[in-house]
Amino acid sequence: MDPDLTIVLLGNSGVGKSASGNTILRKQVFDSRQSSTTVKNQISEATADVFGKRILVVNTPGIFDAEEDIKSKCQDLLRSSVPCLFLVVFRVEPFSNEHEKVLEAVYRFLWPQGFKNCSLLFIGSNALQDKSLEDRVFGDEPSPLVPTFSGRCYLFNENGGEEQVRELLEKSGHLSTPGNSATATDPEKLPLKKQKPEDQEKEKLEKLKEELRNLMPEHFNQAERLLEKCFNKDPEEFVDFIKCIKAPQKKADKGYFWNKVKVHSISTGRTCGADQAILEQVKLNKRLLETKVETTDLQKCDVIIVFCPITSRTGSDVEAAMRDVPGGKPVVLVLMHHTRDFDFSIDVKRWSENYQSVALDVHVLFHETLQGLLKCRRNDEAIKQIHEELNRHSRSGFLNFWGNK
Incomplete structure (x- = not known):
């Protein structure tokens, strides 16, 4: 029985x-x-x-x-x-x-x-x-x-x-x-089996979205996308989502202190949307769930990200890209190679030796026929290095998660 x-x-x-x-x-x-x-x-x-x-x-x-x-x-x-x-x-x-x-x-x-x-x-x-x-x-x-x-x-x-x-x-x-x-x-106390699973899941999604609306506007779209992912039955995504919106380093009144970094991006040529794809991954990647990444203007930024497509010789393209970058702020230099070859050979020269403001230089592969940024180990490693560098330049900021509650 x-x-x-x-x-x-x-x-x-x-x-x-x-x-x-x-x-x-x-x-x-x-x-x-x-x-x-x-x-x-x-x-x-x-x-x-x-x-x-x-x-x-x-x-x-x-x-x-x-x-x-x-x-x-x-x-x-x-x-x-x-x-x-x-x-x-x-x-x-x-x-x-x-x-x-x-x-x-x-x-x-x-x-x-x-x-x-x-x-x-x-x-x-x-x-x-x-x-x-x-x-x-x-x-x-x-x-x-x-x-x-x-x-x-x-x-x-x-x-x-x-x-x-x-x-x-x-x-x-x-x-x-x-x-x-x-x-x-x-109805609030009925066993879950009385409710269709898809209706139950939809109800949870709507309740959590309502909570999300108490986030500051610039956080909402990022958290909503992660929330949608967690409802695809991925518990790891849900744990990360909870941390993303509720994991304070330090509590203060009705808000929380949150690490954040402001970046300004410069693209010096045609990127087929790969530059925006990189920025999007930087903002959403799990390694930065407790660091808020903001894009802002040149004067207010903490880090400048320079996207430099290589169209002729690497040295001359980098020189042209760095010519108009103001000094005084750290630069992440992203050298972009137009190719469909996942094993494309790349010069591993460190450009920080030539330019003091370059805190990090990475190489990525892109091509318009492969939706911009290639899905390969080299690009994954480059984005990981960008994450780590941005974390070094992050600062504490205040997030009023609970709104007026």
Whole structure:
């Protein structure tokens, strides 16, 4: 007989998953000793009747000890018709990079259809030390992924009774009581299987787009494009998207400090659109998700990017291109070779030896019959070097992500 609800416990080893499973089922079924080989290496399950519901608890090993097995189990459950609640279990302690890695792994397992049924469960309310959960765990600099779980954070006392389990089930919409809105007539609390997957995905997309509209205008198009990509079932893109719009280096009032660099581009000849393709990749590449790249005029820029198509001799073309470039600002010199040959031979001379303002020179291949910029290893490496150079010249800026909220 299928259970009424499946609860999956996820997280690192030793955080209290087994103890939480025992608390939910109101009996000792999982070995909570950290030295237990069973707990460490295997997925275990147990079922019990809890508040009139048949509940199956799936207790998983440490999330990085059996990542593929856990991912496979989660995806099997998502394909079934049984309602699922995924609980990411943490101790009550200051949030760290290790905690964030756990959340990123969970995103990879569950995105997109399981994400709405994922919550955070913190163990050890006696460790709050007279602070709120938010202050004790997150302090002044919350993880960029945690705001996504707004309204879906729960707290267990290690020695707590069944009331904390009742509260978890009620607030997560899996237990109806008088006055509880989690009824069959409440469309916000209906199981996901009642809604077509494509409608569910469209609804999420529209909600996230609405949040995006609180971004400063120059950020919106970039974030929207990345958002569209994440809805093509690529969880890595979604994690990057969340970091892109919510990952502060330092919080201040209702905004965040964000690394940024202003660039001005100069094209000295016909590029078949390859110059704009490079700028676009620079703005969107994952390496710069926490660095905002702005194009601006010559006076306000931090870095000048010179796109120099080679039409005759390299030396004379570079000399002509650099002749009108003002001094005093670092230059990224992009030498552009018109060819369809992916193995085109290139002179590796370093032009920084001739021009002090040249901080970096790279070579790229382009051709109009191949949509401008060639898709090859040489071009990928050149763009990577441009990213790294722009990061060296980035400065802190202020991003008012939350608008007037």
